[in-house]
Amino acid sequence: MTTSTVRFLLNNDDVTIQNIDPNLTVLQYLREIQFKSGTKEGCASGDCGACTVVLAELDAEEKQLNYKSINSCITFVGSLHGKQLITVEDLKDGAKLHHAQQTIVDNHGSQCGFCTPGFVMSSFSLHKHNQTPNRAEVLEALAGNLCRCTGYRSIIEAAITSSEHTEQDSFAQHYQQTISKLIELQKLPKPVLSGNNHQYVAPKNIDELAYELTNEPDSKLVAGGTDLALSVTQNLAVIDKLVYVGNVEELTTMTETESDIIIGSALPYSKFIDTLHHYYPELGDMIERIGSKQVRNTGTLGGNIGNASPIGDMPPALIALGASMTLHLNGEERTILVEDYFVDYKKTVLKPSEFIKSIQIPKPTAGQTLKLYKISKRIDDDISAVLAAFFIEQKDDSDKTKITNVRFAFGGMAGIPKRASATEQVLQGKSLDKESVAQAKLALATDFQPMSDVRASDKYRMKVAQNLIEKCYLEMQNRTIETRVMNYA
Ligand SMILES: Cc1cc2nc3c(=O)[nH]c(=O)nc-3n(C[C@H](O)[C@H](O)[C@H](O)COP(=O)(O)OP(=O)(O)OC[C@H]3O[C@@H](n4cnc5c(N)ncnc54)[C@H](O)[C@@H]3O)c2cc1C
Ligand code: FES
Ligand code: FES
Structure with missing residues (x-):
């Protein structure tokens, strides 16, 4: 039997939705159907974090809840089935602000306030799975949230202080109750949603998934939706049938x-x-x-x-x-x-x-090295202009160390992610030294003719890719040299 509904907890309320277009995002659902406008829309493309909400999900043993921050602007509403959706409106306990909110007030972490609900939800999510985060973990938790006016120091301080709070919030008090409710929702048949002649289905196992796709080959698979949902929010595409793979046991x-x-x-x-x-x-x-x-x-x-x-x-x-x-x-x-x-x-x-x-x-074995280099304009939350991946296997051969196996692959250098076969040929069987590296850099120019776009010019791409081969060599020669700048804060 199949329910033509999606059921989830909106904070503690058991909510059933039906007759809703499955192309709707969680953000649109919250603001336009639930009239909960605390969650904001900044970019509608996953970049600013203003729309951050938290989902509590059962773990595999159904004994614990995993709280995760997500961008509601690029999450389709159907994927809420069987989960608890927590929004910024739900944090306050009576008249008392949640510490993720109060610490923002105490640290002067808000000016215009547009970004604040998103930061609060990211901070809340961090606290739920890590009560003793170090500064790097706090920065990681907040890196998907942008603020245009306050400045990050006070927001970071607020999140650090919030994480140190030990008192039980209302979610901790209702923890077992929430688990029991979600277990009940998990027992329901696979969720289905339809509206505006558009369909959504979330198979539970691989046979059901294969059946859906064989029956309707034009269905669109959706997992996280962090790529696909942008076609709806940015390109105004409408998807006739979405098949959600996030509940398929064998795929998760x-x-x-x-x-x-x-x-x-x-x-x-x-x-x-x-x-x-x-x-x-x-x-x-x-x-x-x-x-x-x-x-x-x-x-x-x-x-x-x-x-x-x-x-x-x-x-x-x-x-x-x-x-x-x-x-x-x-x-x-x-x-x-x-x-x-x-x-x-x-x-x-x-x-x-x-x-x-x-x-x-x-899995790695002895003598193998993997080096990865992501070239983008920002460290966090940015798409690569070039991604270089170098795998080198070496063996001692009489008095020299020789390359016995080499795979160099690049992103951003061609229409597909691709191996640099001429470069690999130059290195195969040689020692990794200045001379072979110089030859490899020359060979790379025959492997790729990169294009120019907003992220980088063709010349930049080639130059940086060649230089990354040299960087890889230098790092492998002297592992104590600091070659990467990772900490700015
Ligand atoms: C703000 C932001 C930052 C990003 N930064 C990066 C980044 O730094 N690096 C990066 O690589 N990407 C980045 N991405 C892109 C995206 O997040 C990733 O590619 C992500 O791994 C996509 O996974 P998903 O589950 O969300 O895919 P979805 O959006 O669910 O699906 C993407 C495509 O894959 C298909 N698909 C999904 N599952 C399957 C399957 N099992 N079999 C066949 N087809 C399938 C879908 O039909 C769809 O066409 C970013 C996206 C956003 C919004
Ligand atoms: S609105 Fe910007 S990430 Fe969702
Ligand atoms: S307080 Fe204005 S954008 Fe952050």
Whole structure:
């Protein structure tokens, strides 16, 4: 049986929605249907954080709640099913402000106030999963929120002070009750929503997902929506049928074998970043620069590869690591290398009704080095002009260390994320030294003819990509040299 409804908790109220266009975002729903205008719209594209709300979700064991900040402007309303939505209106306990709010007052953290609800919600979310954050963690939590007038120092101080509060808020007091209510919602059949002749469905397992896509190949898959929703909010596209993959069990797990880390395509970044950081610290650091906390709380690997953008950050890294991906079509599966997925600008080998199930990343072994460089105008919350991913495997050969395996992949240098095969050929079997690096830099000019756009000119792209090869070499020669500026605050 299928309910043609979506049910969730709006703070503590059990809310059912039906006959609503599934193209509606959570922000539009809050402001235009619930008339809760505390949540603001700044950019409607995930960049400013004014629309930040918090979702509480059950963990896999259904024993704990995970509180995550999200951008409501780029989240479709259907994905609320089975979750608790908390907005800035819900924080106050009677007449008493929540400490995430009171500390903003005490630290003079607000002037015009337009950004304030978003900052408060990011600070609230941080407090819910980390009561002893260090300064870097506070900055990470707030990096997706922009303020045009107050200045960040007082807002940062407010968030630090808020996190130190130990008294129980109303959410802690209702914790078990909320868990019980969400467990009940989880037992409901898969949610379906329709309105304005547009449909939304959220399958619960891979067979249901395959069925939906086989029946209606023109359906549009949505995971975090951090890419797809922009086509609705910015390009005014209307999607006839959305199929949400965030509830599909097989796509939202992470497992490890002796040799691989297997990440479900619909698992958000924030759920696998620590594991990848453990095996590949540079990869963990790079993922921390994908969007903002809000974007990483919902954005997925499946979406990052699935959108086939030439400037997506993960594909070059995955290609350099020799990662593979499993594709699923109506019960049949095939596994291909990530590098073989991309055919041409925004064209992939994905067949109609086929979807990405998982991504397999090999674990590191001795003698391997992964170096990643993201070139963007800002450290946080910015799209790459160039992403360079270098994987080098070396072995001692008589008196020299030789490169036995090399994979260099770039984003932003071509219409697809792509390996630099001529450059690799120059380095294969050689020692990594000044001479081979100079030859590699020359060879790179034959691998790519980058384009100019708002992010960078073709000449800049080529120059910076060549220089990154040299930077990689210098970092590998002398690991004590400080070559990266990461802290500005
Ligand atoms: C403010 C902001 C900052 C960003 N910063 C970065 C950044 O720094 N680096 C970066 O790389 N990206 C960035 N992005 C882009 C985006 O967040 C990422 O690409 C993210 O990984 C997309 O994942 P998603 O789950 O939200 O994708 P969605 O929007 O849900 O989907 C994207 C596309 O992939 C398809 N898709 C989704 N899942 C599957 C699947 N399982 N199989 C096949 N197709 C699928 C969808 O149909 C859609 O076409 C940013 C976006 C925003 C809004
Ligand atoms: S309105 Fe700017 S991030 Fe949502
Ligand atoms: S207080 Fe005005 S934008 Fe932050």
